[in-house]
Amino acid sequence: MERFFxxxxxxxxxxxxxxxxxxxxxxxxxxxRVINLAQGAIGVxxxxxxxxxxxxxxxxxxxxxxxxxILTGAVLGAGVEKFVVRPVQTxxxxxxxxxxxxxxxxxxxxxxxxxxxxxxxIASVFPDTLVRIGNTGVTVHQIxxxxxxxxxxxxxxxxxxxxxxxxxxxxxxxxxxAARIVGLPVRSIVTLTWAIGGASAAVAGLMxxxxxxxxxxxxxxxxxxxxxxxxxxxxxxxxxxxxxxxAVGLIFSFGQGYQPVAGIGQLLVFIALLGVxxxxxxxxxxxxxxxx
Amino acid sequence: xxxxxxxxxxxxxxxxxxxxxxxxxMDVGYGxxxxxxxxxxxxxxxxxxxxxxxxxxxxTSSLRGITGLVRPQAGTVSVNGVRIDSRGxxxxxQAGLAHVPEGRRVFPEMSVTDNLRLGAWSARRKQKLVxxxxxxxxxLFPRLAERRGQLAGSMSGGEQQMLAIARALMSExxxxxxxxxxxxxxxxxxxxxxxxxxxxxxxxxSILLIEQFVHRAMEVSDRVxxxxxxxxxxxxxxxxxxxxxxxEEAYHL
Numbered sequence: 001m002e003r004f005f006x007x008x009x010x011x012x013x014x015x016x017x018x019x020x021x022x023x024x025x026x027x028x029x030x031x032x033r034v035i036n037l038a039q040g041a042i043g044v045x046x047x048x049x050x051x052x053x054x055x056x057x058x059x060x061x062x063x064x065x066x067x068x069x070i071l072t073g074a075v076l077g078a079g080v081e082k083f084v085v086r087p088v089q090t091x092x093x094x095x096x097x098x099x100x101x102x103x104x105x106x107x108x109x110x111x112x113x114x115x116x117x118x119x120x121x122i123a124s125v126f127p128d129t130l131v132r133i134g135n136t137g138v139t140v141h142q143i144x145x146x147x148x149x150x151x152x153x154x155x156x157x158x159x160x161x162x163x164x165x166x167x168x169x170x171x172x173x174x175x176x177x178a179a180r181i182v183g184l185p186v187r188s189i190v191t192l193t194w195a196i197g198g199a200s201a202a203v204a205g206l207m208x209x210x211x212x213x214x215x216x217x218x219x220x221x222x223x224x225x226x227x228x229x230x231x232x233x234x235x236x237x238x239x240x241x242x243x244x245x246x247a248v249g250l251i252f253s254f255g256q257g258y259q260p261v262a263g264i265g266q267l268l269v270f271i272a273l274l275g276v277x278x279x280x281x282x283x284x285x286x287x288x289x290x291x292x
Numbered sequence: 293x294x295x296x297x298x299x300x301x302x303x304x305x306x307x308x309x310x311x312x313x314x315x316x317x318m319d320v321g322y323g324x325x326x327x328x329x330x331x332x333x334x335x336x337x338x339x340x341x342x343x344x345x346x347x348x349x350x351x352t353s354s355l356r357g358i359t360g361l362v363r364p365q366a367g368t369v370s371v372n373g374v375r376i377d378s379r380g381x382x383x384x385x386q387a388g389l390a391h392v393p394e395g396r397r398v399f400p401e402m403s404v405t406d407n408l409r410l411g412a413w414s415a416r417r418k419q420k421l422v423x424x425x426x427x428x429x430x431x432l433f434p435r436l437a438e439r440r441g442q443l444a445g446s447m448s449g450g451e452q453q454m455l456a457i458a459r460a461l462m463s464e465x466x467x468x469x470x471x472x473x474x475x476x477x478x479x480x481x482x483x484x485x486x487x488x489x490x491x492x493x494x495x496x497x498s499i500l501l502i503e504q505f506v507h508r509a510m511e512v513s514d515r516v517x518x519x520x521x522x523x524x525x526x527x528x529x530x531x532x533x534x535x536x537x538x539x540e541e542a543y544h545l
Binding site for chain 1: 359361380381382384385386390391393397398399400401402406409410411413414416459460463
């Protein structure tokens with residue numbers, strides 16, 4: 001029972017992060033019909049900028065550096081859309097997938113070239129104080145992670161439903177041609193959406209690397225887990241992507257916990273992905289956004 | 293005392309007024325194919341102008357070129373004397389054009405109210421203005437008011453056409469461009485919508501109309517342009533078009 005609770009906490013904390021990345025992937029997919037494979041790499045790169053540049057070289061306090069990392073993620077997200085995805089978008093889904101894969105490889109390699117292959121232990125705005133619950137404990141960072149993801153998901157939901165930009169994002173997701181006709185600044189809104197996605201990736205990167213000190217290859221696995229979550233909703237549903245992220249976190253944690261064989265968590269997640277793809281009929285539509 | 297010929301007085305009045313919309317030698321095409329060649333047309337304040345012609349004559353492409361959905365390959369588009377060509381649809385809306393597209397293109401998974409609000413995008417920082425336009429839209433089409441919370445995609449074709457028109461009006465345009473008003477609608481619904489449009493026209497709204505029912509369009513229009521294979525084959529009053537058989541000529545040859 002004690003072990004169960006421990007795995008549950010770890011699973012929920014990691015699952016919340018997968019959910020956050022998945023939400024970013026889905027929001028971007030809905031407005032541009034592009035699956036951003038660089039989402040995880042943007043998060044990792046932002047976290048490394050946070051650790052080595054903002055806190056290390058510039059000596060910023062952790063809260064300021066956190067804000068800086070989120071801004072880095074937003075700029076990277078917007079930049080990928082404006083300079084990498086948009087120029088190739090008219091050439092179809094394969095071109096955009098290849099382009100975002102290119103960004104993934106570039107950012108990963110850049111991380112190694114700039115800061116070496118070490119797995120840094122990075123700081124967190126939340127302390128690692130243990131809060132004891134029964135015989136197990138939860139760190140404040142873990143609670144903070146879950147809390148932040150809930151706040152961000154709620155904020156995203158509110159923005160999409162209640163703000164002008166949010167309603168504009170929803171309109172573009174439904175019919176980009178009609179959004180242009182009505183006079184919405186479609187290009188700016190799409191770029192902004194990628195910035196939001198990049199910022200959420202940065203938050204996820206900061207939270208995840210603090211919890212799991214891993215090499216770059218394993219970090220890309222965060223994205224794969226999140227893609228499983230996003231696929232659950234056909235890349236189109238925010239609530240399903242969120243729930244999927246938490247589910248993947250739990251599967252991973254319990255699988256690894258009760259069956260401590262190397263790679264068992266990954267295996268289970270891939271089986272889950274296969275199952276999701278076989279069961280769900282609404283595959284993502286990877287057509288080019290119609291220009292009308 | 294000199295007698296003024298009413299016809300030349302009317303002509304003088306029309307030519308004195310600055311056109312709301314004027315295109316000069318506009319080419320619109322897709323890749324190497326030109327759909328519209330050297331289109332020169334104008335709409336004067338308060339006019340209803342019909343754009344007629346068979347399928348493929350370039351009517352929809354003309355509207356797309358005017359609003360900037362497709363960038364014209366040559367020529368100019370001016371609204372009240374200010375050029376808007378190559379500046380995109382958002383600028384056209386700000387200049388006072390509003391486009392009711394073919395197939396209505398309402399946002400299906402959104403409420404009627406959200407659809408309407410989006411039409412007032414450029415006024416989004418003035419909440420009161422948006423609310424008062426919303427009230428006007430619902431007063432104009434009470435059937436939309438009854439369905440304000442309903443998803444647009446769940447409404448009938450006629451209601452969706454009303455919504456598309458009301459959404460366009462939310463930007464308070466000077467000129468409404470309507471592509472295929474009656475397509476797929478029952479005659480009764482078309483009558484209802486046309487009645488509303490004529491009311492708006494009396495209040496000063498100009499209208500550029502594409503309509504498959506030629507006679508219907510001629511009844512309500514001040515002037516018509518007949519397009520044929522991408523160029524203007526006739527322009528003038530509906531009476532003149534009928535007299536010389538301009539429309540039949542365009543449709544049958």
